[in-house]
Amino acid sequence: MSRVFAPRSPRAAIVGVAESDLGYTPHRTVLQLQAQAARAALEDAGFSFDEVDALFCAGNWSWSPTLTLAEYLGLRPRYSDSTNIGGSSFEAHIEHAVAAIEAGLIEVALIVYGSTQRSDRSRGRVSPTYRLTEQFEGPFGLPTPVGAYALAAMRHMHQFGTTSEQLAEVAVATRKWAMLNEKAMMRDPITIEDVLTSRWIAEPLHLLDCCLVTDGGGAVVLASAQRARQARKPPVWVLGHGEAHTHATIANMPDLAVHQAAIASGQTAFAMAGLRPEEIDVVEIYDSFTITVIMTLEALGFCPLGEGGAFVSGQRTAPGGPFPMNTNGGGLSYCHPGMYGIFLLIEATRQLRGECGPRQVSGARLALAHGTGGVLSSAATVLLGKD
Amino acid sequence: MSEEANYALPQSDPESAPYWEGIQQGELRIQRCAACQRHVFYPRTLCPYCHSDQLAWVSASGRGTIYSYTVVHRAFGPFAAEAPFIIAIVELEEGVRLMTRLIDAPRERVRIGAAVQVSFEQVSGRPPLPFFRLAE
Numbered sequence A: 001m002s003r004v005f006a007p008r009s010p011r012a013a014i015v016g017v018a019e020s021d022l023g024y025t026p027h028r029t030v031l032q033l034q035a036q037a038a039r040a041a042l043e044d045a046g047f048s049f050d051e052v053d054a055l056f057c058a059g060n061w062s063w064s065p066t067l068t069l070a071e072y073l074g075l076r077p078r079y080s081d082s083t084n085i086g087g088s089s090f091e092a093h094i095e096h097a098v099a100a101i102e103a104g105l106i107e108v109a110l111i112v113y114g115s116t117q118r119s120d121r122s123r124g125r126v127s128p129t130y131r132l133t134e135q136f137e138g139p140f141g142l143p144t145p146v147g148a149y150a151l152a153a154m155r156h157m158h159q160f161g162t163t164s165e166q167l168a169e170v171a172v173a174t175r176k177w178a179m180l181n182e183k184a185m186m187r188d189p190i191t192i193e194d195v196l197t198s199r200w201i202a203e204p205l206h207l208l209d210c211c212l213v214t215d216g217g218g219a220v221v222l223a224s225a226q227r228a229r230q231a232r233k234p235p236v237w238v239l240g241h242g243e244a245h246t247h248a249t250i251a252n253m254p255d256l257a258v259h260q261a262a263i264a265s266g267q268t269a270f271a272m273a274g275l276r277p278e279e280i281d282v283v284e285i286y287d288s289f290t291i292t293v294i295m296t297l298e299a300l301g302f303c304p305l306g307e308g309g310a311f312v313s314g315q316r317t318a319p320g321g322p323f324p325m326n327t328n329g330g331g332l333s334y335c336h337p338g339m340y341g342i343f344l345l346i347e348a349t350r351q352l353r354g355e356c357g358p359r360q361v362s363g364a365r366l367a368l369a370h371g372t373g374g375v376l377s378s379a380a381t382v383l384l385g386k387d
Numbered sequence B: 001m002s003e004e005a006n007y008a009l010p011q012s013d014p015e016s017a018p019y020w021e022g023i024q025q026g027e028l029r030i031q032r033c034a035a036c037q038r039h040v041f042y043p044r045t046l047c048p049y050c051h052s053d054q055l056a057w058v059s060a061s062g063r064g065t066i067y068s069y070t071v072v073h074r075a076f077g078p079f080a081a082e083a084p085f086i087i088a089i090v091e092l093e094e095g096v097r098l099m100t101r102l103i104d105a106p107r108e109r110v111r112i113g114a115a116v117q118v119s120f121e122q123v124s125g126r127p128p129l130p131f132f133r134l135a136e
């Protein structure tokens, strides 16, 4: 049974969401993608650029993304936040924007992301030196982030008996959702056998355990409760939020088999919302790798620690299954432009609005969007609901 | 290999210099906190456990066990030509964990919990690094 209202009335709501062009966009700069997403999200909200008083973005394409993007968009924000904790940054931006709204500092926040990482790959890279804390890991040649997640997966298998088949369940179910999303990059069906026979990237992770590398951008408009009532579409309320980070380098992760940042962020978000995991109708969980999903499900309390593999088995998270998850096809099959967190918020919002067509989870009233950043370093959880 | 020039090198700094000097001399140096007695790696100014500044360099035994590992099949840049290779996180007897590469380790003998010993290795003309070998 879903509960609709949080114990205290929500102070802020998502009122606009949009993607930019996705996939391979060599004809667009990272600023163009963000302008495209920002305009579309504001149109979705029925708001104008003039109504935006706070800008949030994260990226490594500028030493100060908010300065550069605000100037490019012709914005003069009176609140600016370029917090970068990896792919979970945008869920953290929601938390920070809600706090600023509650403090009375802002009314309308624009959260934007863009990346041309796929197009950039062909341009080549200059070898950096390994500075500061990187000097103790970089010289050994671990490919990051995938190698770090592989180290976590190996430890999870050792500690809990998780299997490659269980990891593959996540990839197969997520692909089934992508087949229902015309914007998804990868829409051909795959089997567990396909995942297990795809080439190794870093054991125990195969190619099909890994997210895509794409270009793309997205934007989310968050408004105070009062302003949200003036939006074009019904508000999607922020019922709870939480964030945490535990480490930056994988050797310093406290326990490689436990996503402790997600335990912390999830507990905060659920307590704030007065909700329990079993009450959530649709979940969007950062799927940089299949192991990320299993560890996050455990950390958020959808199942006990160590039982994530069993939880996803039997295609329980696929369309028509009892636990609808990553309904846009996820980072594994829809798109993954470097930092995926904004797309979790976009899909959760669309599901609650009932805008998802063939992939719509019927009757969805409560949604969870959970970002994981770095090398299982950071986590941010957002709980959303509709009236 | 003509790729050699492309290897990024670790950049020693005022805090890490004793560590890298130790590596050159075949010694694995870590820090120990005089206030809480715990060992610390990588080098810091404040103990991450008790925040004392009483950190002193000590010579580690170089013995430890594999905490986790991965066989890397696809690596980036100059490391690509070295794949497959095994990266491990080793837990030293002193209690600290560090990233390393396993050398001369047959895949079938590599397992979590296996005993390992530090071995300073020069690969592809790079300066020595603290790799580890299976101790059994």
Ligand SMILES: [Zn+2]
Residues within 6 Å of the ligand: B033, B034, B035, B036, B037, B038, B047, B048, B049, B050, B051, B052
């Ligand atoms: Zn101490």
